[in-house]
Amino acid sequence: MSTFAPVFVDCILYRMAKNKLVVPFLKWVGGKRQLMPEIRRMLPKGVANHPYYEPFIGGGALFFELQPKRAIINDYNEELINVYTVIRDNPNELIEDLKRHKNTAEYFYEIRAIDRQPLFSNLTKIERASRIIYLNKTCYNGLYRVNNAGEFNSPFGKYKNPNIVNEPVIKAVSKYLNSPQIQISNGDYELILRDIPTNSFVYLDPPYYPISESSNFTGYVQGGWDEGDQLRLRDVCDRLNDNGIKFLLSNSASDFIREIYSDYNIHIVQANRFVNSNSSRRGQVDEFLICNYE
Helix, strand or coil: CECCCCCCCCCCCCCCCCCCCCCCCCCCCCCCHHHHHHHHHCCCCCHHHCCEEECCCCCCHHHHHHCCCCEEEECCCHHHHHHHHHHHHCHHHHHHHHCCCCCCHHHHHHHHHHHHCHHHHHCCHHHHHHHHHHHHHHEHHHCCCECCCCCECCCECCCCCCCCCCHHHHHHHHHHHCCCCEEEEECCHHHHCCCCCCCCEEEECCCCCCCCHHHCCCCCCCCCCCHHHHHHHHHHHHHHHHCCCEEEEEEECCHHHHHHCCCCEEEEEEEEECCCCCHHHCEEEEEEEEECCC
16 A cells, blocks of 8 residues: 655646547446536536546546546555556556456356455466456446455356457556556545645545445445545545635435535436345436535
């Protein structure tokens, strides 16, 4: 786990055409690709030309949509951040390792079980990243999920032809992540938001506050989130606001979230969600987009 003070080198900024192949390489719970039109409408003008911070990067839908020139991305999930760093540093080796995987149930459960064995600690960072991408592409609903012991526990998805080796995307994302002012961090979100420039933009997509017991899905990081974690995040947002830093926050449309962010602008958007132990509660749900600017 690494932490560091954010440092951006002064440079002349210019807009380059976005690379259409720079897109999320993992399907992540609560992913924002479907909400991108609503999110884009709420972004400050010229946001991609300002220092960009995303402390809960997940699948990185907004990050890859904007392709900012200066950014720090972070996540507490060590396995997720390892995938980002391997794609940046070892794309060709990763692609070759991905080619060895098989789309069978027997093989899937063998690979899934590795994190329950001493063998897991002997995997190289490339093998770990390859394993996560493989499991994400072949597991049910394509969702990264771990149990309380930190073990991957999504079942096999039975897909006929999953795109396990997306070579063009991996190479394009690698090139972008190698940009000199893109930094990747693995640690507590609050650390990367300390002493950041006042012209920064922060997008926060934390584990959502559950609107019901069956919707409480925080299984992409061991331990989950509770009300205390949500209140701590609200306090961080208050500090950003006090320092004149613009932020946009996603969360569930719950009374609790509405109450603790009552001092800010709250917008309701609709999203399709399919992660709920109660199948009758899957589908279109309301979510909040919360910001501290007009």
